[in-house]
Amino acid sequence: MLTWSELVYRGAILLLGVAFLTNFGTLFARRSAHTLLGTLGSHGSWVLLTVSLALRALARRHFPIQSEFEAVVLFVWTSLTGFVLLERRLKWSAMNVVFLFLAEGALLYSLGLPRDLTPLLPALRSRWLPVHVTLNFAAYAALTLAFVIGLLYLGQEWQLKRKRYTFFYNLLPPLDQLERMVHILLRWGFPLLTLGLIAGSLYARMVWGFFWDWRNPKLTWSFVMWLIYAGYFGLHEFAGWRGRRAVLWTVVGFLALVVNYGISLMVKNPHSFLQQFIG
């Protein structure tokens, strides 16, 4: 039986797929076309995903961050929110294609995840949870978009340095604009990440009685990730890192974010989605 929530969720996947294919098609168009269909796809998908998350939150009567499924969908939703805000302003078809490919991939992956509404863990019943999760996921969205644009920068920089021009040469925006956009996104993402970690730590104090636990790999790795992004600003300000090096650094930061997610899947703690937290 398809519930409303499931139906809307699948519609979102379909529309995002349409958006991806449309944007992919425009790469081959003679004129840099910004098709209505592409915008409708991404915006429509955002609306449906919002509804789907809202229905799930209503069914749960709580913030939907209990299972891996919910985490993935929430991550795609926040990133898509950021993307929709950027898409119309930048009109970078190459960015649209790369981002929509990743987002659609994540959603297709979530299709295979169990979607049952498991009972809420006691530790998650807190007003602090939404604050912590919202801040962190907003940060992830900005950092993910920075990563996508960083990839475009690295591709274009490689072409201009090696003087090897591929199909993408005329599709990619100027280096200067790409680098500036990466920096802007990091200036949003890093403070959000910092606030998210602080909120998480206060939250831990509430439920566990301590601010931080260095034996918890998830917390430790989150700190490493924070250090990497902090390092970006340090190197940018004080060592004058610009261009390729600075952008490569943000790619490293994103890899740390992916590892962080992997840890969530493996460890036994409230950040885990595989094992039930006991006590």
Add this chain to the structure above:
Amino acid sequence: MGQAYGRIRLQEVVRGFRRDAAVRFLVVGLNHKTAPVEVRERLSVSGERRLEALRELVSRPTVDEAAVLSTCNRTEIYVLGPEVAAAEHEVVAFLQAQIALPDCRLEPYLYRKVGLEAVQHLFRVVSGLDSMILGEAQILGQVKEALHAALNANSLGVHLGKVFRQAVEVGKRVRTETEIGQNAVSVSYAAVELARHIFGELTGKSVLIIGAGETGELTARTLAAHGATAILVANRTYERAVELAARFGGEAFSFDALPECLARTDIVISSTGAPHVVLDLEMVRQVMRRRRQRPLFLIDIAVPRDIDPRVNDLDNVYLYDIDDLQTVVERNLARREQEIERVERIIAEETAALSQWWSARQMVPMIKALKAYGDEIRERELERLFNRLPHLSPRDREMIRASTRAIVNRLLHQPVVGLKEASEEEARGAVYVEVLRKLFGLKLEEGSHHGSSPAEGVRRC
């Protein structure tokens, strides 16, 4: 026997019809492929001279409409006359007179094209397919100039006006729908294109010229035309730098000040005659630190090279030498060549559209004649009727007039629609015209073919 006669008649009719429509249109010209520059420069017809030439051409009885396209690579005269051979003779004589050299025979340099071939030729020219640099954009402006000059000289009629207006549309269309005009095909434009890939808009970017080479100067001017503002000039001899800077309205420096200049600029064009490296790795490395790693685009068009090639390995430094730029240009030219087929397809489409317009226009005198025929009979019969029935009140007369008008219109409606439809096919159109002419005993007036006053013709198209 009778059938053979019929077929011959039909061919004649078709030929006659075509003669009316397209074949009276003609181009005679020469270009960079057919004539050397010494001949071309003597035939360059522009400005006031072009207006005079146009007025002179249309003053001849053999020429009804005329336009002159003149660029440094070509001079072409497009005319429409009652007899194509006479018009051609007139134009060749006119060109021969322009060259003003009695022992120079122009004949071997000239090409001529008639009818739809001439139309196709103009469309190819305006698309840049016939240009020295494939797809260049200037030609579109030059065709527009030719159109405006002909309008000013009052030498355009319905047909030539339509052809030139459509040529301008074709020029625009191929440039938006294909990449024939995209991608830089000269060293200076390639530099602009690369700079845009690095910096985006060039507004506010500054350019440093090192040395005084012609290509360097041209490149700097092209960059400035695309928004680059400040221009710095550095030269081994300071006096020469001042001289050059004055031409650009820039600042002059000697070589000692190179590091300061490099710290201040975004784009560097180097073209000195120096036998050794002018910008070495260490200098650029230090400059990059002073620039806080802002990107630096270096263009080295000197041979031997002015800039140490290892500079390209530094972060945020993009070094292009003359070979790199040539590679870009060749690659872009190849891409334009790939577009030729698409352009040709558009030209074929537009030529067909014009041919159809011509055929449709050809029907205009026929339709007019048909309607005049109907009105004439009606007027004559009404006059006789009213003479015989003098007691009719004005109101009765008016009603009879309206009724007979309706009868004539209804009767002719279907033939007129049929003619308009038939005009889409040349051969069928010709047969219809001939049949109607025979059945109704119509005579087409000479004046409706051509010779309508140019000013009136322009308004109609």
